Amino acid sequence: MSFIKKILIALLSLLVLLPSVLPAQIAQAATISAYQTFNNNVSKELKQYIKKSGGTITLHYRDLTTGEEFKLNSTSARKAASTIKLPLALYVMELAAAKKINLNEKLTYKRHHYYGGSGVIQKQRFGTKYSIRDLVKKSMIHSDNIAFIMLRERVGKNNFIAYMKKVGGKNAYPGGQNITSSTDLVVYANRLYTFSRTNPLGKELVDYLKKTDYNTTIPRGVKGVPVAHKVGMIPMSRIYNDIGIIYDKNPFALAVMTNNLSYTKSQKVIADIASIVFKHHKIKNKVYYVKTKRTTAVYPIPASNETKIGSLTRGESFKISADKVDWYEIQLGGKKGYLRKTDVYAYLNQPTKGFTNGSLKSNGLVVAKGYTKVLNKPDTKGKVLLYVNKGTSINIYSQSGDYYSLLIGNRMGYIHKNLLNLQYTSSIKYFEVKQENAEIFTFRNGVYVHMGKLKKGQIFMAKSIGAGPFIQGEIGTGVAYIKKTAATPIFNARINNSAAKLPVKGSILLDQEEAVYSSQNGNSADIIGKISKNQKVSYVKLENGYYEINFLGRKGYIKNKGSNI
Structure with missing residues (x-):
């Protein structure tokens, strides 16, 4: 057979195969994750808006429960202005939590502390004493420059620089300049969010940030939602920045840094950007389905210190029944199971076939004799959907041959009856x-x-x-x-x-x-x-x-x- 003839046969074979290959590829591409949808849509709308608004803008978004991020030039170093007060206040509160500093300790306002601009201490007499707690409060609520200087002096500027670097900040007074980036600001906000959930001093700091005097930026763009945020501005240099934790049902951090915009316009631009991000964040979190990134632990309550029910296998999709901040809830054998959001990809639409509608009546309760496989069909050749831990109880719905059926995130699963102990319940006759x-x-x-x-x-x-x-x-x-x-x-x-x-x-x-x-x-x-x-x-x-x-x-x-x- 000639070489040209072989090529023609190969091309004809490819044309025959294309109709069957392409639809599958198209169908697969049609179902993208909620994060991919968010990333595409928010990027398009923000770039169009920024092009119209003008100015130089950087931003960094981070979903504080899933860790998903969106960035626009977020690592570009910019003048921090008063946003530098956030990591200092966080450092002080963490030192207090570690018993290395006493928040009731009094510091004296001295002449060398004086600095103009924002704040209330500048109106007081030299020699006035303030507790460290009061200085933290004033630096957050009133963005008090003198309170910041007194606190930084107390902990030591070099120690503060070392702290910022330790927690992940890439711009810690380089060359003595007060510089940061949107990414650095989100690093500090993320750390504060975590700290506030485990320590009352973190919550105290969040409460101060919620009471700030400056609310014409991120809060204006997410009306009706609590925001803990810290602004920083240098009007003469046409700089306005904001870093915030937005306490939506699914909290997120957002840092926006602007330059070359008027003082008034910069505030509107930050508010508008926050509004755009928030809109797409809400859509992203209208999740109905998830796909496991890895072998995923399932817990009986949304707490990872509990003994887990079992583990979902990698790459499997399930329908969720509720959103629980850091967790997704699924129905597992007539009971509730909880997955960490960080362990799964979220989907707005059904990513695969094989889901049932509604719920099924429970007709019996079983307990796993050992570490037990749940398959996708009543056959030893079935694919494993879930491993159930020994002693786990599950509701079953029917029997198919030697297998009991159950529902896992609106998918049918099957367990061999010999691996289970059927319990005494009213449904058993x-x-x-x-x-x-x-x-x-x-x-x-x-x-x-x-x-x-x-x-x-x-x-x-x-x-x-x-x-x-x-x-x-x-x-x-x-x-x-x-x-x-x-x-x-x-x-x-x-x-x-x-x-x-x-x-x-x-x-x-x-x-x-x-x-x-x-x-x-x-x-x-x-x-x-x-x-x-x-x-x-x-x-x-x-x-x-x-x-x-x-x-x-x-x-x-x-x-x-x-x-x-």
Whole structure:
């Protein structure tokens, strides 16, 4: 075959394959993560807005629960102005939390501390004393320059520089200049957010930032949402910056630094940028589905110090049922399971097929005997969706062959029945006798009285399962009791020769212990149980010398002995 002919055959083969390949690729590309959608849309709108607004603008967005980020020239170094007060206040509060500084310690306002601009201390007399706590408060609420100078002097400028570098700041007074970047500011905001969730001094600092005098920037763009933020401005240099923690249901940090805009316009631009980012942030967090980035732990409550239920496998998708700040909630076998947001990709639309609509009724409760696989189909060749830890209880819905089915984030999962212990619940109706001559009791005059025996391996149907140690069934029209320890629950069973709902014809009083047979043959192999002497039992018919009775949900036969009453 010539070389040209081979090339033509290869091209024809490719043309045949393209129709089947392209739709799959297009379908896959159509479902992108919520973060990808956010990143594309916010980038497009912000760039259009900044082009119209003019000026030099840098910004950094960080979702404080997922860690997702968006940046525009965010590492460019710019004059920090009063935003430098945020990392200093954070440093002081962390020192206090570590018992290395006393917030009640008094510092004296001296002549060399004086500095004009923002603040209230400049109006006071030299020699006035302030606690370190009060100086932190004034530096955050009033952006007090003198409070900042006094605090920096107390902790040491070199120590402060070392702190900023330690926590991740890349611009810590380089060449003695007060410079920072949007990324550095978000590093400090992120650290404050974490600190405030674990220490009351962090929360105190956040509260000061929520009460700042300057609210014409980020807060104006996210009206109705609490904002803890620190501005920094140098009007003569046409500089206005803001770093904030926006306490949406899904909190985020936003730093915006502007230059070459008028004092008034810069505030509007920051507010507008905050509004654009917030709009897309809200859309991004309208999450309905997730896909696991890695093997993902599932917890019974949204707290990672709890013993986990199990682990979802990497690359699997599930529907969420609720958003819990740092966590997503999914339905797992009729119960709630919680995944860390950082462990999954979020999706606004269904990323794959195979989801069920709504919820399914729970028909039983099981407990895992060991570390157990949950598969995507009732087959040993099924793909693992979830590993369940030993001792974990899960609600199941149906049985398919040797597998129980359950719902995991609106996907069907299957566990082999031999790997589970079925529990005694009101939804279970069938039981297998697991010991020879298991006792049957009746309840008479306030006590349980021996009534008879059951043959091992017999399957019977319960009337109800109480909270106590007994399963209740029916013998004749009376209530019989079998100890739970004597029987194993069965999810589903078929009882041969089940008892018909026929009217009672009469009752017999047994004058001796009598065998109960499964048929009218009366062979020893047909014995399914025994009823004790002096027990009264109702029957539905007398035929061929046998009384037919309801014996725990199936037809039982007693030879024509005893007294008809």
